[in-house]
Amino acid sequence: MSNSLASAAPYAPTLPARLPLVAAALWLTALLASAAPWLGELSPLALLQAFAGFNEDSYASVMAHFSWAPRVAMAVLIGAALGLAGAVTQQILGNPLASPTTLGVAAGSQFGVTVASLFFPGLLAWSADVPAILGGLLAIGMVIALTWRLGFSPVTVILAGLVITFFLGATNMAFLLLKGEWLGNLFIWGAGSLVQNNWQPFQDLWPRVIVLSFLMLLLMRPLQLLQLGETSARSLGAKVAWVRALALFLVVLLSATVVSRVGVIAFVGLAAPVLARLLGARTLGEKLVWSPLLGAGLLLLADTLAHWASTWGDGSLIPTGTTTALIGGPIILLALQSIRNTHHMPGQASNPPGFLPRRRSASVIAGVLLVLLAATVVISMGWSPGLEGWNWTAVTNWDDAWVWRGPRMLAAILAGVALGLAGTLIQRMTGNPMGSPEMLGISGGAALVMVVVVLSGIEAGRTVQILAATLGAAGALGLLILLARKHRFAGNQLLLGGLALYVFMDAGLRLVMAAGGTQASKLLNWMYGSTWLISETEALSLMTVIFAISTVLAIIVRPLTILPLGDVSASSLGLPVARARLALLLLAAVLTAAATVVIGPLSFVGLIAPHLARVLGQQTVGRQLIVAGLVGGVLLALADYLSRIVVYPNQLPAGLLAALVGGLYFLWGLSRHGKA
Template identity: 75%
Template sequence: MSAVESALHTVSRPKIPARLPIAVALLWLTAFSASALPWFDQLHFSQLLAAFWTFDGNQYASVLAHFSWAPRVSIAILIGCALGLAGAVTQQVLGNPLASPTTLGVEAGGQFGVTFATLFAPGLLAFSPDLAAVAGGLLAIGLVIVLTWRLGFSPVTVILAGLVVTFFLGAINMAFLLLKGEWLGNLFIWGAGSLVQNNWTPFFDLLPRVLVIAALMLALMRPLQLLQLGQASADSLGAKVSWLRAAALFLVVLMSSVVVSRVGLVAFVGLAAPVLARLLGARTLTERLFWSTLAGGGLLLLADTLAQWATAWDGGSLVPTGTTTALIGGPVILLALQGFRNTHHMPDQGNGPAGFLPRRRSPLLVAGTLCSLLALTIILSMSWSPGLEGWNWTPLAQWTDAWVWRGPRLMAAILAGMALGMAGTLIQRMTGNPMGSPELLGISGGAALVMVVMVLTGLEIGRLGQLAAATAGAASALGLLLLLARKHQFAGNQLLLGGLALYVFMDAGLRLVMASGGTVAARLLNWMYGSTWLISESEAFGLLALVVGLSTLLLLALRPLTLLPLGETSASALGLRVPRARLLLLVLAAMLTAASTVVIGPLSFVGLIAPHLARVLGQQTVGRQMLVAALAGGLLLSLADYLARILVYPNQLPAGLLAALVGGLYFLWGLSRHGRA
């Protein structure tokens, strides 16, 4: 009988598909060959291999290969394997095929910790940069865990929480950079992710740390296998699931933070490697851990080689490895989404529109109050401001003179806020997801990515050309999302996760800009975070015409937006063609978002906050919520513009950066609130 059972066990054991080892072997061969190719005209293959342990002091190429190329290849493989293993463990712990140290905000947290320590505790960095990075990583993943604990680590919710934690910490990092750029410039070049080496010390310093943490992760392998049975079954078998998750995630934070503290952000290797291993046929936990580790080493070596080639092609201008890894990560996310089935609802999605119903209030009273507050903000912004001789009041008769400096930026901020408020209401109503916004949908990122590309290529097409290009970028992002979500009938979850993939590409461009430096990069970064001082009078009035025209089209969207939250079946039964309605609404949301993104940047979160404020103020019907959200958005961004102008005078902060900081906090609070509900 035991022989029969053994035979059955052998038959039932999943076999490793041949394509898995073949693909990983080809990945390593391609990466190593591409890395070694520039050296073949100076050294023989045997000499190049020998460079990993010795060198010929009489041959300069041999010395250079031993102290530069070989340690760079070695540290790329070591870090890639470490992040691949960390990503596989993260996905196993959370049961989430899109989880990784990057999507959980751990790497952004590590960079935040190093940045904060550089400014306020440099002695800590001198003692050990690992401590600052680990503290930041623990802060980031702690926020994600607290926010999503009550939802059972729902895959979509975990990713969105991690993404917004990344946004929020990134916005703080950017504020530090803009205010203390003379101290942090080199730090952000490092933060873009560079594996440049000039000796073996960093490799041998990192090697024991990675090996010890990896050994501790592998020691948890058998308990981690129980998580595949579900939490209830694992508990019944004696596993302490909560403690197991905490220990594994702590090791993930340690591994990621140790890497970040030395080479900066080499993002998305920890996501791409496990996804690649899974797509190629790795089924059991042991297989996923082993093949994810190997795939991570090959992927990072390939990405670093591409970065070196791009640096040489660009005339020696540094192209960070973090940029090429992020460009690899985006397509991997899109591939993973094609086969991803989310069985968990978004926060509050299962409750429908009745999940949160504050007391109804008169729309005239609410709109009147918001208009009064907006008028007060306009008066303050135009009249009460600091100057060379201190604070002074500009009387109404002199507003004509003050308009040139204060008027266009204030007008553009109000209009951008109104457009984002309406776009956010469209998206939240259409997807039935109260945590949705143009920023998370990726439409803002599409517009921003085009602007980054234009700056990097040195293309000068004027402001109107930039506006048109940004609109085209938003439309392209929308088209990609529609292709991605077509088979899911444009469901909200797939759209929001597709937006994450678009954010990856935008993040790659941002890191490339930060590493390149220069005045053009500074100007672009200011725009990315919403510098309204770049707006001219003609652009402000052009935005006015565009927003007024688009808002009139919203009258046609009231009925679809009323029916969609009822669910696809009910909406179809009432005569609504759901896929077509979602397509038209997405186009309208894209146009509103593009119009505001070129003014305030892609990361303001006003599109998230304004619709929520409208509901809190008791506006439940679509038309009333749309109106109040528009007024609330205009008020929020006008106030942000005023505060950005006066808080650090004579310096200025981008208005969108202040809005992103406040909006990120609001999102995190809102996510936890819906989770408790």
């Protein structure tokens, strides 16, 4: 027996050779790429000496010492810090997709700095870390509160974290649109830039990073016990709740400290631990060693690419946060391959729902909604503020008022109908009441192509915008189909694939905010649903599209009724599941793309409308489609009216108002499912 144990000992897990080889190759590539522009002016030895001092007789040496060397040092320090924070976060939650970015910490920190800049500037003068830390704690606290009862399942945590990120981002954008003259530089900073002109920021940051990293490493032993499960860890004396709380607090401190110095550096904390695990790091000790090393190499390479892009372009700054965000989408999709419990989605529990509204007459509910819609139209056309205060526009003058108020109101109503229908299709198709058109990433694809058009310098009129948005939506749909085919278009993979596409849109948005200019302002207004750009022709074209698709919806009631029963039951009833899901996905994509051109890529109306239709007692597919379409129309008509009057004479994008309300509704709905 002892011989067999002795012979088994040497077969403990060993570190694969590919991990140090890949890490070394990554570092070598990043260092060579970073040093390449300087090698024509300085020798390798002189470039290395630039970290310690400079030759005052050599301009290149001075520039390397005060610009290149501190930028390289800052990239290595921050990349290592974020890699360690990501590894600890994934260990705490047992979630391979967890990171400071996907949990909303970075967006929360930026939100804290934004609020402090507007309302508490004295706090920023005292310390930029405090508002960033408070914002990060707010974000991660919301994620924990919403997903605690669901056991921190990977998909639910990521959905909650990214929706909190969207919601806080929309709030930040509202501040930017209202106070752009004060916050413009703040949002350039928020895109994430490692540009340095002296060593002072590095010298201020490195002691804090070292101390916080050391405190994290002190938690290594109790964190290892979490791998055994909560019950086993408690039986061994670990205070699980305290360990999690303390470790997450240190993660927020470290991440927020970085954000307060250089802005949002996205997805390094996700990419580094995922790569370490995929390359063979198995134990917690190995992950805590190799994640910082890979994070430092990744960020140095990403920062070098951002610097090259700035040099090769027209001279405008390309933020490092943009290049790091571009790796986030592929990393999410790569990490999904290792997730086994993606079935833990909100609303997919096997137990019966705790809330089933009483059925009500569809004709009565539809009639009430039509009356509300008509009242909203009358108020929107007639009762508005002007130069002499609030006044009523007589019906006889509505012809003149229509030019300014009519097309945008009609387009908002139609976009709401389209999103209500698309949301119902998606929720029925995936069996997930937390699904929405925004989560498919189709509207994100439309927005991404719009970003490319603006950055290319093309004069983007409304025709070009519509064509670009349609092309982007179609491309995102095609990519989504390729990603989800392997899983027979299952709901979880569709939603997470869509979220990965949104990561790319976020990268483009940060790039636009950093670039600034008139075109960027127009694009940002469109992306958050500026209905004042709509012409009467465009509104009528949207009406034609929606009417055409509505005629098709009459024949898909049966597939939508059967699909929630599950693949096996649906197939046994003669439904070709994969083809049915593909057809429904196409219909939802066309509706979403049409609405995105009008209302922007993020409004959450497609999430709210089907829910409200169900709350109003419409359980069958056909009735839910009709009522959800009407609810969506009422919601966006009201949002368009409020966007005109809330901050008059300024205007807020209607889609932004809808996104703020919709984000709150999403989080509230997630918490209800958690309690169930």
